Amino acid sequence: MKATQALGILAELTSHQWGMVTSAQARVHGITRLDLSRLAEAGHLKRLAHGIYMDAGANGDQFDDLRAAWLSTDPKVMGEKRIKDRVGGVVVAGASAARLHEIGDLWADRHEFVTPSRRQSQRPEISYRRRKLEPHDVTLAGGLPTMTVERTIADLVEQIGDLSLVADALRDASRRWNLDLDRLQSLLAPLASRNGLKHGDGSALLNRLMEIAGIDPDAVARRVAADASLASRVAATYLGSLSRADLDQLLSTSGMKGARQTLQESFAALVRRSLAPQIAEITSLEASTPQFNAVLDQVSRTAAEQLVDTGIIKQFSLAWAKSLTTSHAVKPETLATIREAQNAVTRG
Numbered sequence: 001m002k003a004t005q006a007l008g009i010l011a012e013l014t015s016h017q018w019g020m021v022t023s024a025q026a027r028v029h030g031i032t033r034l035d036l037s038r039l040a041e042a043g044h045l046k047r048l049a050h051g052i053y054m055d056a057g058a059n060g061d062q063f064d065d066l067r068a069a070w071l072s073t074d075p076k077v078m079g080e081k082r083i084k085d086r087v088g089g090v091v092v093a094g095a096s097a098a099r100l101h102e103i104g105d106l107w108a109d110r111h112e113f114v115t116p117s118r119r120q121s122q123r124p125e126i127s128y129r130r131r132k133l134e135p136h137d138v139t140l141a142g143g144l145p146t147m148t149v150e151r152t153i154a155d156l157v158e159q160i161g162d163l164s165l166v167a168d169a170l171r172d173a174s175r176r177w178n179l180d181l182d183r184l185q186s187l188l189a190p191l192a193s194r195n196g197l198k199h200g201d202g203s204a205l206l207n208r209l210m211e212i213a214g215i216d217p218d219a220v221a222r223r224v225a226a227d228a229s230l231a232s233r234v235a236a237t238y239l240g241s242l243s244r245a246d247l248d249q250l251l252s253t254s255g256m257k258g259a260r261q262t263l264q265e266s267f268a269a270l271v272r273r274s275l276a277p278q279i280a281e282i283t284s285l286e287a288s289t290p291q292f293n294a295v296l297d298q299v300s301r302t303a304a305e306q307l308v309d310t311g312i313i314k315q316f317s318l319a320w321a322k323s324l325t326t327s328h329a330v331k332p333e334t335l336a337t338i339r340e341a342q343n344a345v346t347r348g
Contacts, residue, residue: 006031007044010055017079018067018143019058023051024075050123051075063142066096069111069126070144073119086138086145090115093129094159097152100141103176104169106156114147136183149173150180154187157205163195167212174215181206 009029013021023033036053039045045053048068052075054060071079073090082089092100095108110124114131121128137151147155153173156166173179188209189202197204 001030001035003039006035006039014055014058017071019055019060020048020068020071021053022071022075025078063100066092066111067144073113083145087133087135088116089145091133091138092144092146094155097147098156098169100144100146101149101152101173103149103172104165106165106169149177150184150187153184154191157188157191163209164212167209170209171213171215
């Protein structure tokens with residue numbers, strides 16, 4: 001094939017995958033390995049790895065080698081198509097995923113990937129592991145299907161085992177991302193016993209990682225409380241775990257007294273607004289008549305619907321959450337509850 005014709009075809013192919021093309025993809029369009037070699041010798045292409053070429057004019061970065069390795073794992077299929085099937089394909093994992101997320105100071109001597117079915121590679125620079133991932137545990141990083149930050153941290157705990165190295169990654173991640181601590185705790189749970197903790201205690205393992213990383217629990221608590229929707233969930237979860245004695249003590253704080261008064265006023269105003277039309281109608285009817293009972297039933301239903309309205313629940317939760325952040329209740333020992341509540345916002 002003439003060089004000009006081949007370059008035109010390659011320009012279209014490389015535009016969809018970081019300026020790269022595999023020899024298998026080129027061959028589908030009639031471009032042979034010999035054609036690719038000649039174009040590389042002429043300076044139009046540069047060879048990145050076995051069977052992977054890059055447009056010499058493309059702007060590369062520090063992840064080119066990883067992208068090239070990923071393309072080589074399924075060389076006939078265009079990367080654009082593969083990305084659409086994130087869970088069913090090859091996903092960047094472990095230290096390679098940490099590198100893409102730019103967390104930690106890990107350096108993998110091989111490109112690490114996971115796949116839902118068993119695969120083997122004859123190439124020493126590529127490592128496969130079998131792992132079925134949930135859709136919410138896969139994201140795009142550097143344009144590649146990659147374990148989420150939370151899934152990556154758990155994967156590092158499993159693969160590396162050195163908690164100090166993983167703690168470095170966790171510290172970096174906490175500074176760069178709004179971590180889903182509830183999901184991370186769930187992912188760490190199966191790894192707790194191998195790290196000397198109670199079986200299934202993901203909270204304890206997360207606490208240990210945070211302690212090693214030097215993450216301040218109070219700072220995390222303040223950050224959580226600053227998010228209105230998140231703070232309401234924290235308050236609801238925290239209050240539900242208190243004993244009667246603890247709750248009585250908490251209610252005695254000035255912050256809680258103010259919150260209770262605000263809540264009472266909110267309910268009173270709501271009842272007045274919502275029931276006024278029905279009350280007016282009731283007063284025009286005689287008691288014990290069918291009409292009276294029918295209107296009374298309607299009033300009851302209206303009140304019940306209004307009192308469980310999500311707006312009221314949210315206002316209630318926000319009031320409690322605000323008082324928690326201004327009282328003695330927010331202490332490091334409440335962090336486990338905060339972590340449990342944090343991701344409920346996403347699920348809710």
